[in-house]
Amino acid sequence: MAASVVSVSTAPPAPPQRPRTLLVGTAITACTMGFAIFCMVGLYLARRSDVLNTGQKWLPKGAVIPLPQPNMMFATLLISCVTLAWGAYALRRDDRQNAYVALGLTALLAFAYVVQATYLFSISGVAVDAPLGQGVLFWAISGTHLAMVLGGMVFMLLVTLRALFGGYRQLPEGVTAAAIYWSITVGVYAVVWYAVYITK
Amino acid sequence: MTVTESKPEEVVPDLGAAPAQPALPPEPPSGIAGVLGTADHKTVGRLYVGFSLLFLAAFLGTSTLVNAEAVDAGSLSVLNIDTFFQLQSLSQIGVVFLGLMPAFLGLALCVVPLQVGSPTVAFPRAAAASFWGWLLGSGLLIAAYVGNGGPIGGNSDMVKLSFVAFAMVILSLGLASVCVVTTVATARTRGMSLMRVPLFSWSMLVAGSMWLLNTAALLANLLIVYIDTTHGQVLYGAAANRWIQLTWIFAQPAVLTFALPLLGILGDATAVATRIRPARYGVSLGAIGAAGALTFGAYAQTAFNPALITEALFVLQSLVVVLPLLALFGGIADSVRRGRIRPTSAFLVSVAGMLLLLGAAVAGGLYALEPLNLGFTVWGAGVGNAATAAAVAGIAAGVFHWGSKIWGHRVAEPLGKLVFLAVLAGGALYAAGQLIAGANGQLPVLGDGTFDSVASNAEFGALLSTVGCALLAVVTVLLILAVLPAALRRGPKADADPWGGQTLEWATSSPPPRGNFLGPIAEVTSPSPLLDIREGAAKEIV
Numbered sequence: 001m002a003a004s005v006v007s008v009s010t011a012p013p014a015p016p017q018r019p020r021t022l023l024v025g026t027a028i029t030a031c032t033m034g035f036a037i038f039c040m041v042g043l044y045l046a047r048r049s050d051v052l053n054t055g056q057k058w059l060p061k062g063a064v065i066p067l068p069q070p071n072m073m074f075a076t077l078l079i080s081c082v083t084l085a086w087g088a089y090a091l092r093r094d095d096r097q098n099a100y101v102a103l104g105l106t107a108l109l110a111f112a113y114v115v116q117a118t119y120l121f122s123i124s125g126v127a128v129d130a131p132l133g134q135g136v137l138f139w140a141i142s143g144t145h146l147a148m149v150l151g152g153m154v155f156m157l158l159v160t161l162r163a164l165f166g167g168y169r170q171l172p173e174g175v176t177a178a179a180i181y182w183s184i185t186v187g188v189y190a191v192v193w194y195a196v197y198i199t200k
Numbered sequence: 201m202t203v204t205e206s207k208p209e210e211v212v213p214d215l216g217a218a219p220a221q222p223a224l225p226p227e228p229p230s231g232i233a234g235v236l237g238t239a240d241h242k243t244v245g246r247l248y249v250g251f252s253l254l255f256l257a258a259f260l261g262t263s264t265l266v267n268a269e270a271v272d273a274g275s276l277s278v279l280n281i282d283t284f285f286q287l288q289s290l291s292q293i294g295v296v297f298l299g300l301m302p303a304f305l306g307l308a309l310c311v312v313p314l315q316v317g318s319p320t321v322a323f324p325r326a327a328a329a330s331f332w333g334w335l336l337g338s339g340l341l342i343a344a345y346v347g348n349g350g351p352i353g354g355n356s357d358m359v360k361l362s363f364v365a366f367a368m369v370i371l372s373l374g375l376a377s378v379c380v381v382t383t384v385a386t387a388r389t390r391g392m393s394l395m396r397v398p399l400f401s402w403s404m405l406v407a408g409s410m411w412l413l414n415t416a417a418l419l420a421n422l423l424i425v426y427i428d429t430t431h432g433q434v435l436y437g438a439a440a441n442r443w444i445q446l447t448w449i450f451a452q453p454a455v456l457t458f459a460l461p462l463l464g465i466l467g468d469a470t471a472v473a474t475r476i477r478p479a480r481y482g483v484s485l486g487a488i489g490a491a492g493a494l495t496f497g498a499y500a501q502t503a504f505n506p507a508l509i510t511e512a513l514f515v516l517q518s519l520v521v522v523l524p525l526l527a528l529f530g531g532i533a534d535s536v537r538r539g540r541i542r543p544t545s546a547f548l549v550s551v552a553g554m555l556l557l558l559g560a561a562v563a564g565g566l567y568a569l570e571p572l573n574l575g576f577t578v579w580g581a582g583v584g585n586a587a588t589a590a591a592v593a594g595i596a597a598g599v600f601h602w603g604s605k606i607w608g609h610r611v612a613e614p615l616g617k618l619v620f621l622a623v624l625a626g627g628a629l630y631a632a633g634q635l636i637a638g639a640n641g642q643l644p645v646l647g648d649g650t651f652d653s654v655a656s657n658a659e660f661g662a663l664l665s666t667v668g669c670a671l672l673a674v675v676t677v678l679l680i681l682a683v684l685p686a687a688l689r690r691g692p693k694a695d696a697d698p699w700g701g702q703t704l705e706w707a708t709s710s711p712p713p714r715g716n717f718l719g720p721i722a723e724v725t726s727p728s729p730l731l732d733i734r735e736g737a738a739k740e741i742v
Contacts, residue, residue, distance in 0.1 A: 020385075020386045021322045021323070021382055021386045021387065024322075024385050025323055025379075025386075028381055028382060028409075028412065032374065032412045032413070033416070035416045035417070035498075036416040036417065036420045037420070039416065039421075039498060040423070043420070043424065043504065046504060128427065128432065129428075129432030131434060132434075133428070133434055133435035135434075136427050136437075137424065139427060140423050140427055144423065
């Protein structure tokens with residue numbers, strides 16, 4: 001019966017292992033960031049539609065969004081998804097050599113994306129203060145996504161360092177969480193790529 | 201059967217046997233260092249609740265002043281135009297983002313890990329960082345307004361600072377929401393499936409998710425406004441356009457989101473008050489989930505699409521949201537009918553809140569009906585006022601229900617009856633005033649500080665709203681007075697389970713020890729694990 005026997009458990013229990021916490025927390029955070037960018041894309045499309053309906057051109061005079069750079073950026077991100085998944089797989093199997101190669105390649109591809117993005121921004125010629133509000137929306141979307149990518153790179157750097165020092169030998173959830181974040185980042189870029197860079 | 205306890209006089213229910221746990225981390229520092237450097241979810245939650253109650257009282261007072269200006273129809277009398285609009289936007293931001301949301305998150309940070317049987321919150325250091333970020337952002341926001349900032353302020357540097365500070369507040373609250381949502385999603389004890397999660401934790405899972413979605417959209421608006429404000433003020437950042445792009449978060453359906461945790465608090469308080477096992481638990485969970493989904497409002501930005509309030513999705517959503525609320529209220533009424541009712545303060549106040557929320561949902565449905573011509577009148581503000589009052593009631597009910605558990609000393613329960621009367625009357629008046637004026641066609645204050653086409657009864661409506669808002673401010677002050685002795689660790693110590701609770705937070709001492717539970721927790725087999733234990737013990741005696 002209750003309250004009849006008393007144990008002398010003075011030490012509180014330590015936290016149990018919760019392997020999904022980092023994965024779920026990362027997924028929620030990345031989805032929220034992605035949703036914020038989707039909202040901006042929605043405003044971009046609505047504004048573009050309004051401007052086109054009045055018979056005006058959408059891109060301001062002198063602005064150009066070439067196709068090769070956005071396409072290469074997309075391809076770079078897609079390949080980096082594969083290399084990151086490779087790294088997580090290798091860590092799960094405690095294959096450190098493959099893990100190092102895969103995580104190093106991912107970091108290189110992410111850096112390549114940043115270089116391509118900054119080059120695209122430098123040649124696009126879209127002024128922030130473009131008269132119909134195009135510049136604000138363009139820079140808000142592309143800048144926020146670049147920030148999301150940079151956040152993912154920092155996240156990957158941290159988990160790679162932990163992997164280097166053996167922190168994920170038994171439990172590679174940090175790398176898996178980074179892979180989830182990165183995959184969502186790439187998914188968000190797919191929308192930005194189509195809505196902003198392709199259809200212009 | 202084994203029983204765990206912390207002190208000889210405080211026996212807590214038996215939670216059964218489980219494997220031995222590894223050693224604990226070292227003791228955290230005490231005193232000021234313990235507060236500043238803490239990652240303990242209970243301390244962070246207490247800090248959130250304490251500061252947000254102070255902010256809530258202050259900004260409901262500010263809102264009272266803004267409402268009082270409309271009593272003299274025709275023009276502004278006390279405040280000049282700039283100050284009026286500054287205070288109007290500040291009080292709206294302050295009530296929601298410095299008061300309601302952080303107060304609920306503070307309660308959740310304290311209570312949710314206990315309810316789900318977790319020794320801590322998910323990402324405890326992120327939760328602590330969220331509090332300090334929120335506090336710093338709140339201070340910067342107020343400072344920016346004082347320096348003539350805010351969306352329509354005259355000092356451009358302070359305007360930019362106010363946007364940065366507002367974004368900081370939103371990001372911090374988002375971080376806290378992630379911690380709470382992740383805790384419910386992943387840190388539940390053995391046997392506690394989502395179908396067995398306590399209603400408050402479930403409501404925080406739903407509310408936290410919706411808050412993340414709605415505030416992510418708000419953050420997107422804020423970023424666009426900020427960029428344009430700093431680069432030419434072409435369109436989005438033009439002074440006349442800034443604030444109007446952000447106001448959708450204070451209008452239906454998004455505004456209803458801020459009262460969602462009330463639904464869970466009502467459910468938990470009802471189980472305690474009626475002393476019976478909740479019936480049709482899945483229906484209650486479904487109703488809270490559906491209500492949450494129907495408060496998604498990121499798309500309802502009338503600044504970009506004024507005709508939206510006549511579109512089918514908006515109308516349907518506005519009409520349907522009342523259904524899950526009615527389903528939940530019906531379940532509560534059924535429990536009251538079947539049980540032996542004990543009118544605790546938490547139960548009474550949460551019922552008052554539920555009535556106000558139902559009122560908000562019904563008024564929101566009427567707002568969406570085009571033939572009634574309520575669109576863009578102050579009727580919409582009435583819907584927001586009712587939802588705000590419901591959220592205030594939710595916070596009050598939560599504090600009366602879990603206050604003793606959070607602070608370890610008894611919260612002044614008799615004040616709860618006074619709070620019940622004040623919140624019901626205040627909330628009803630606060631909403632009714634605007635609804636009456638809106639029904640008579642009253643439009644909001646114009647940009648030059650005058651009122652366009654002052655409707656009959658507008659002054660009377662404004663007077664009612666002013667009195668109602670003042671009463672809600674009084675409610676918050678009463679709440680602070682009720683909590684203060686417990687927060688200062690004065691007065692009688694609280695029992696581990698003063699209510700005969702059914703969920704896991706009542707199975708540990710008040711306040712809970714480090715690690716929350718003194719012993720391991722047995723597998724949960726129903727939404728009312730402590731009731732299971734009591735009924736099991738009663739069968740053993742028989």
